Structures are given as C-alpha cells and as structure tokens.
Amino acid sequence: MRDVTVDNITDVFTGYFGKDTDPRTREIMISLAQHLHDFTREVNLTHDEWRKGLSMLEHAGRITTPERNEFVLFSDVLGLSSLVDMMHSKPDATSSSVLGPFHVSNPPPLAIGGDMKRDFEGPVLLVEGQVRDTDGNAIPGAQIDIWQTAPNGMYSSQDPDQDIHSFHGLMTADDNGEFCFTTVRPVSYTVPSDGPVGELLEAAGRHPWRPSHLHYIATAPGFRSLVTEVFPDDDPYLDEDTVFGVRKDLVMTYHTRPATEFPDGLALSGSVIEPFLYVKFDLILSIDDDT
Template sequence: MRKVTAASITQAVVHSFDGAADPRFRHIVERLTHHLHAFAREVSLTPEEWQAGIDFLYRAGRISDEARNEFILTSDVLGLSSLVDLLASGSGATERSALGPFHADGSPLLEVGGDLKRDNDGEPMLVRGRVVDAAGLPVPRAQLDFWQAAVNGKYWQQDPAQDPHNLRCRMITGDDGAYAFTTVRPAPYTVPYDGPVGDLLRAGGRHAWRPAHFHFIVSATGCRALTTEVFFADDPYIDSDAIFGVRESLLVDTRLSTDAALAQRHRLPLPFHSVEFDFRLSR
C-alpha cells in the first residue's frame, strides 16, 4: 500500500475486507467506508475537525455506563435511530419508534388490569387496548414490555429515590389480546444534556426536550416483535421531539371518564383519565 493516495485510499480500504466471510458484513463495511470517505471529501475535513470528532466519540465512551448509553443518544439526536425504525416498520403493523437508552431486561410480571402507579406522584390514569394482527384479529398470549419516566421526567436509572422496578413491567395478554394497567401520566423531559451530545445540541441551537411518552416492546409467537412509543397529542413538544421519535399514528388523546364501575375496578378516583391504543403486529 506504499502508493496509496487521496484518490485510491477508499478502494484500498474496501479491498482490505475482501476476506470477510459474511457477505452482509462485507457489504455494510464497504458502503460505510465509501460514505465516510465521501463525507470527508465533500466537507474538506481538516485534521483539527477530525480530532474534534474523535474526541466526541472518546467522551461518549467515557460518560457511558450501564445506566446511560451516549452512543445511542448520539444516534437518536441525529435521527439515525428513527430512520432505522422507519425503514424497519412492517406494512400493516404499528409503526416503530425509539428504544431509547433506558430499557432494562427483567421487568416484573404484572397481571392484566394491574397497578403500576403505586405511590408515585402524578396524575393517575388507565392505559388499555389490544394486541391484534394485520387482519385485526386478537393475538393471544402476547407480551408487552413496558417502561416510562416518572412525573419528575426521570427513569429509575437516573433517580436514586426510585425503586429499580418502578414504572416498568411485563404483561401477558389473554386470548382476547387485551391489556390494561393503571399508571401515572409521564412528564416531558430533556435527554441527558451534560455530555458530548448536549454540546452537539447547544452548538446546533437545538433544545433537548422529548414529549411525554410510554415505551413498549410487544412480542408474540409467530409475529415480528415491535419496539415503539405512544405519545400524548396535547404535549407541547409533540412537533419538536429532540430524537425525532413521534409518528402521527402513535398519538393518543386522553379521555375523561366518569365510569364508576371502571374506577372501582382499577381503584381510580372519579373522574379519571384514560388512554387507549391497539398494537398491530405483522407475522
């Protein structure tokens, strides 16, 4: 490679991966190399700017831990996470949206109709709906993996005062595909703003706010798993989500209910608010 030049280096790097056994890996690395090199040429990237980019990645690694992934956050605020979700959304299925950096395995099981609000501050509400397939038929024994931020805008990983199982659960639907639980309405919050991603947003004149939302991973035998979010249509940040996760089809309206029997069943005050959302899975 002693004769590598600015004109030939891209192909030299691409050919260095010719021995890769996995053709998909080889294709992805080849295209990534082409686009990275094309970017450097297009903007006439200087050594100082390259160093600033490397420093950003170094700082992202330093600040990441089990409770925070600055690399996912970088992907989020640049819209890459959302683009991948949009490309992966199946025809006829509920649209995908961000996983985010605060999902945790091992959430406790909660029976259908169970209570997640417990002693949390905030407005209590009923969340319910069904899991159906692309034809609208109920999906029996579907699993919902749910998590949300508290009324202070923080997930349990960010707030030592919260129990590690606070405001998260797994739920298995019955044969009718129905799910229901009580919780509190989450608040809008800012994505972590104290690291390199915060510097990126400030440099771009952007805010760090996300509209209030619920997270779900919905899965069932014979269906494609769905990772998505559900948003409140009246949230002030619904049209300026810092990570571009909002979809028109994922908006819900809160309804004020005076159904005394329903309130008694779920131990809710009258009147109470509820939201309904049906998840559609593709097979």
C-alpha cells in the same frame, strides 16, 4: 500503499478485505468507508475537527453504563435510530419507534389491571388496549413490556431515589389479546445533556426535549417483535421531538372521565377521588417473515 492518494484511498480500502470475509460485512464496511471518505473530502475535515469528533466518542465511552448508553443517544438525536425503525416497519402494523437508552431488562410481572403509579403523585391514567394481527385477529397471551418516566421526568435507571423497576412492568395479554393497567400520566422530559450528546445539541442550536410517551415492547410467537412508544396529542413537544420518534399512527388522545366512572377491581394504589385520564391504544403485530 506507496501510491495511495486523497482520490484513490477509498479504492485501496475496498481491496483490503480477505477472501473469506463475510459478504454482508464486506458490503457494509465498503459502503461505510465510501461515505466517510466522501464526507471528509466534501467538508475538507481538519485535524482539529477530526480530533474533536474522536474526543466526543471517547467521552461517550467513558460515561456509558448499563443504565445509560450515550452511543444509543447519539444514534437517537442524529435520526439514525428512527431511520432504521422506519425502514423496517411494516405499513399495516403499528409503527416502531426508538427503544431509547433507558430500557431496563427483566421487568417485574404486572397483572392485567395492575398499577404502576404506586405512591407517586400526578394525574391517574387508565390505559387499555388489545394486541391484534394485521387481519384484526386477537393475539392471545402476547407479552407487553411497559415502561415510562416518573413524574419528575426521569427514568428509574437515572434516578437513585427510584427503585430500578419503578414504572416498569411485563404484562401478559388475556385470551382476547387485551391488556389494561393504571399509571400516572407521563411528562415531557429532556434527554441527558451533560455529555457529548448535549454538546452536539447545543452546537446545532437544538433543544433536548421529548414529548411525553408510554413505551411498549410487544412480542408473541410467530410475530415480529414491536418496539414502540405512543404520544398524547396535546403535548407541546409533539412536533419537536429531539430524537424524531413521533409517527402519525402513534399519536393518541387522553380523555378526561369523572371519578365515578373508574372501573372496579383494579389494583390502583389508593382510591380515585378526582377525574382521571383514559386512553385505549391497540398494538398491531405483523407476521414474522422468518417463521
């Protein structure tokens, strides 16, 4: 320690682990330190800049709650969340995309054909799809956790005027792997910019907008869980997503259909008297290699 220098501190750190350290922990920590030290030397990081970085992390800790995770948001806007997603997506399955910081656990059951729109205003959207494996076979009974923003651009966990499970539902696909629900068309929205993530975006000259989307978590025994989101092709922020979540295979098209074509037997609040939007988007799951 008496001879530690700018040039050898990384090597000193590398030799600082106990003999019983988990090998994977050792690998990750050594690589992390190597990159952090190289970064610090490369940019000649000053004390003021170092303190500013720590201050942003402290701020993130203070405002993080079970409903808002600023550290997840940091990971999202830095592209880290999407990088991990892309590295571990299977090429023959639906691409994964960011979970985001506003997912609510334990959503209420949503029957096939159920309605998430309730009494909210906005264009009616009818969504259909099928959960399949990579060979095209239906996955009966797959679970689909569905959520989205309200028409005001806020998730339920952000908005005290919404029920915590507003625009959230857990659906079980039928014997043919099919699912169906009604909702209101999601809208583009901004990620929270009143915290340190907002400071980072402003410093970088970046806007906080995300294209509108539907969130899914699809699970089934023997298959890898899929966390993803799907985007309409006419959204103005499709190619400017501030969290880098858009993938080519996650872009869909909303089709306008007359009210007379709205199917019977769905649990939509009220009656459809205007043209509605329709989309069919299937979810492809890959086999869980661990099983």
